[in-house]
Amino acid sequence: MTFYLLKIQSVPTVEFLQNKLVNLDLPIVEHLDGISKNFLSHANLVLQAEPGAGKTTVVPLALLNHIPKNQKILILEPRRLAARNAAERMADILGEKVGHTVGYRIRNESKISKHTRIEVITEGILTRMLQSDPELAETGLIIFDEFHERSLDADIALAFSIEVQQTLRDDLQLLVMSATLDAESIAQLLQNAPLLKCEGRNYPVSIEYVAPKQHQDWSNIFTNAVNRALETSDNDILVFLPGIGEIKKANRIIQESFSDDSELVVVELYGDLPFSEQRKALLPEVGVRKIILSTNIAETSVTIQGVDCVIDSGLMRQSEFDPNVGFNRLRTRNISQASATQRTGRAGRLGPGSCIRLWAESDTLRKETSAEILRTDLAQFALELAKWGVASPEQLSLLDQPNTGAFNQAQDLLKKVGALNEQGKVIRHGNAILSLGVHPRIGHMLIKSIELKAGKLGCLIAAMLEEKDLLQGQHNGQYNNPDFSHRLNILFEPNFKSRTKKLILSQSKVLARKLDKIEKKSGSVQREPKEITHLLPVLLAMVFPDRIAQKRGQGYLLANGSGAQVPDDFLMVDEYLVVVKLGGQGRATKIFQAAAITRSDIENFFPDRITQTRDVKWDDKSLSVKAQLNTRLDEIILDSKKLSNLEPELITAGLLQGVLKQGIENLPWTPELLQWQERLIKLRQLAEYQNDFPDVSHQSLTDTVTQWLAPYLTGMYKLSDITESTLSQALKSMLDWNTQQKLDKLMPLSIKVASGSKVKIDYASSDKPILAVKLQEMFGEKETPKLAEGRLSVRVHLLSPARRPLQITEDLASFWATSYEDVKKEMKGRYPKHPWPDDPLTAQATRYTKKRLEK
Structure with missing residues (x-):
């Protein structure tokens, strides 16, 4: 008889659950019918319930008998305390012990059995479950509780769950619950899921x-x-x-x-x-x-x-x-x-x-x-996505998309530590890092430390990096010591006691347990940390491969290409460092913690990161191309040798760097070339000709320099090798013969004025073409001269016999009718030898004096 009683209790009946729940004095109970009806007719639900409503413990129990008997409910909680508490409360409602119908799984602890049908878990655990078994065949419902906290693990787990529902398990149901939540947005994310609301029980x-x-x-x-x-x-x-x-x-x-x-x-x-x-x-x-x-x-x-x-x-x-x-x-x-x-x-x-x-x-x-x-580091997020088979966050259903630049940086880091290949796919090392559940930087170092028989030291270093600075709060001057190895030595001192030291030692034991399986598989005997402190900088360089630094002037150049200065009281002057802690931004970036690393350690432990490149670069001092064979660690140059007999295209590429650095405007432009450039620019400002002629503005020439200039630089090393003739040939090659003829017709170098003289047009000095001509040579000219088939008026500068400006106009007819008389009165006495007729429109245009005209 006892056997049958246990059998009945192991699977709570609908009536049993209803009787238990209906007697609970909680606001959510009144909403259970509506929640159940919507659950039976929709794949997804969103429940917004105020604090004190009872959603966490009552809703899972109410929905238990609505899922198949061979499936369970998973409930995600943001914290271990919340997970345990929810499981205990639900078990108490059922009159059972935790681990029977209701159980929980949190980090390093679980209470579940073959009878468990409601499993309360922390968020990271669901991600691990999905990565190992995406189908989750034994799960009928996943509940995301307190989703408003928007942890990265919760966002990942929900996104993965939505994809599983859409591709593998159309019977999988999702319920998102929260007290404070942008409920409409989450409902849209869940394919316009019903949004249910429940008041709480709060007194004033x-x-x-x-x-x-x-x-x-x-x-x-x-x-x-x-x-x-x-x-x-x-x-x-x-x-x-x-x-x-x-x-x-x-x-x-x-x-x-x-x-x-x-x-x-x-x-x-x-x-x-x-x-x-x-x-x-x-x-x-x-x-x-x-x-x-x-x-x-x-x-x-x-x-x-x-x-x-x-x-x-x-x-x-x-x-x-x-x-x-x-x-x-x-x-x-x-x-x-x-x-x-x-x-x-x-x-x-x-x-x-x-x-x-x-x-x-x-x-x-x-x-x-x-x-x-x-706001958080995306390295773990990027690794999870790569393991899931997703190349970009945009492929997932996320409430917020991460910063693209930050995500790309995270992927670059994962490639550096060997977690991803160049195609962004997870490789074996990346899977091992994921299994540890630590930051990929630290996971990479921990795994590699085993190969060096330095697993224990690796765990200590990892714990030191995860916790606050061991010397923070010390008042004996030690905190200002930038040497990270000094901190390790302090950790070994039995007389040094602090809360941080306890946390570091405790965390290193936790990490050691995580490494235990990998360590046993390797079969290597790990050495004691005190015996191998010389490996400290090597292990740090595995954590910070982008922060190996080389001394440069008064500061250091990091492998990632950024520079950093050192504080005035910085005690380390080593040629190479591994930078642990930086401060400030841009040029103000300073190194506050580091460990010295030798050149031989860099070469011995990181040979796969050392490459040889033929670098052809512009040298600002000599204003010429320099070619070198560089041995590099990313952006750090370890060795450099001068190269000769380079391919012409490499030399040209280097010279183009110099051209761009100095600026297109600093090439040997002649006045004639500047006029040519402005003729084209002003012509293209007219819509009718915009597509008929190339853009020769400085910006466009800069953008297309490899197309128009590079073919004319063969054999040149220096900026001074580019002559006026070279530049003229390169620029004018942009126009074929017919286009050049069209340019000359539309925007001529000079025009014939009323006197018969050919007067040059100045295209470069103003926003409009300028015709500077003596006033007497324009007598009889009723209209302002025009270019580009009459579409562009010139700006006429009417000059005195001494070629000084008298009047500037773009309306010649108006000038003759209004201003000429005043000019005549003022100038006639000053220049009596030159004609000043009363009617300029009928007078003979001339470039000569009156006496010369009479002859």
Whole structure:
């Protein structure tokens, strides 16, 4: 009889689940019929439920009997605590232990069995499952909980799941849930999925703003806030702080300032705590009043009982890519409006509550927290995509597309560390890196360290890079020491104690366990770190292949082509370094941490990265082409030899570099060539001729220099070899004979004026062609001369007998009718030997004096 009872309990019936759920006093229960109906008629759903609605624990149970008996539900949670908590709560509703119908899988721990049909997992685990078995045949529904947090893992997992649904499993269903979410956008991403909304259960919460005064000590601000909370609250107090350091500091302040209150208990809550310690914060305690000091882990997904007051620092730690160290780093940032609302809501679960915000009400918060895909390192993301068989993020269904430049840089890095081939495909080494679940830079080094029998040292170095600087906070001057090897030696000192050292040693053990399988497969015996410290720079160079640096002047040239200076107190003067930490941007970039590496180590351990190139370059000093055979490590030149007898096309390419560097305008242009250029430019400004003639503007000539100039540079090495004749030939070759004849006809070099003289036109001095001619030579000319078949008027500069400007006009007829009389009166006395007729339109045009005319 007992056997049958266990059999019934192993598969909860519809009636059993309905009875369990209907008695729950949670707002989501009233919406279960609507959720179930939509689930049965649609492949995808979006559920927007306010905090306290009960969506995380009730919805999966309600949908369990709507999927086939041989399939399970996967629920993604953003944190390990949330995953465990959700699994325990659901198991408790069913009256079971975790691991039976409901189980969980998180990093380094799982509680599941053959009976498990609801599996709560953290986000990275689903990605691993999809990569190893894209079909997920045993899964009927995937629930993405708290999707508003927009972690990179959640974005990847959802994108992969959508593709699986569209290509392999049209029966796979997806449900995205969140309290604060741009629900419309996610519904569109899921092929216009139904959007369901559910209110939460929150009582009114009064909000008080306590803005820090200028130069006010944080300890004082916090103490006052706790005092205020104790006065207004009768229950537990939840304090949101950005990180562990602030939590420890707040704990000390409370212990010192409120030591007389025997009922007051301080409890800490953050991700790295053991689960048993985390549970102390979640569960109520009889006879005591708790102050819970928490990171944003308490914002969503977990229920903290007994809280009616929140103190919100308004700060959070956010993962962001730091180009100075090459990894993501946690940065302290202001929270968003959405986070502030979530935190405030924690005070209104039991009844009316209060929230003390430690910022000014006038402070502006951004609406939502930005997605990780827009602010974090994309190397892991690029590797996951390559493993999935996707060349570009645009091929996936993502709410936000990452920066193209950042994604391309990530791919370049993966190629450098041997994770991808040149075609961007994952190779064996890349798969091994993925299996470790660490940053590809570090994964590459860890795997290679085993080959050097330096796995233990590799794990130590990796942990040192992942944690904050070992010497940060030291006040004996050691922190300013830029040598990374000094930090390793300090780590070995038994008398040196710090929290960071403990974290480094702990993390190195975690990494060693991940490496264990690869290490055993290699069969090599790993040496002790202290015995092989000389391999430190080699292992660092494997992490930072793009940051091997060569001394150049007062600074260094990095293998990636960028330059970096050193601070004034920088103690290292080695020829080659591996740069660990940079600071600043552009020309202000400085090296703050590095390790010296020898030339022989570079050649011995990185031979596949050393290449020989024949480099033909322009030399600014000699204004000529220089050809060299260079031995290179990326952009670093290790050796250089002068080359001779190069192919003519290489020399020409080098000379063209010089032409472009000096500028097209600095070629030997003659006045005649400048006139030729301007004739074409002004002609092309007329729409009728734009397609008949080439563009010879400086910009166009620069863009097409290889087409028109290169054929005329054969045998030339220097800029001075390009003569006026060479330039003239090259330019005029752009026009065939017929086109040149057409140019001469439309834009002639000179025109015949009324006196019979041929007068040159100046095309280069102004925006319009200029005809500078003595006024007397234009007598009888009624209209302004025109070019280009009458489409372009010239600008006439009428000159005195001494060839000084008298009048500038583009309307000759108007000049004769209005201005001529004034000019005549002024000039007649000054130039009496020249004709100044009363009627210029009937007078004889002449370039001579009156006396010469009479002859």
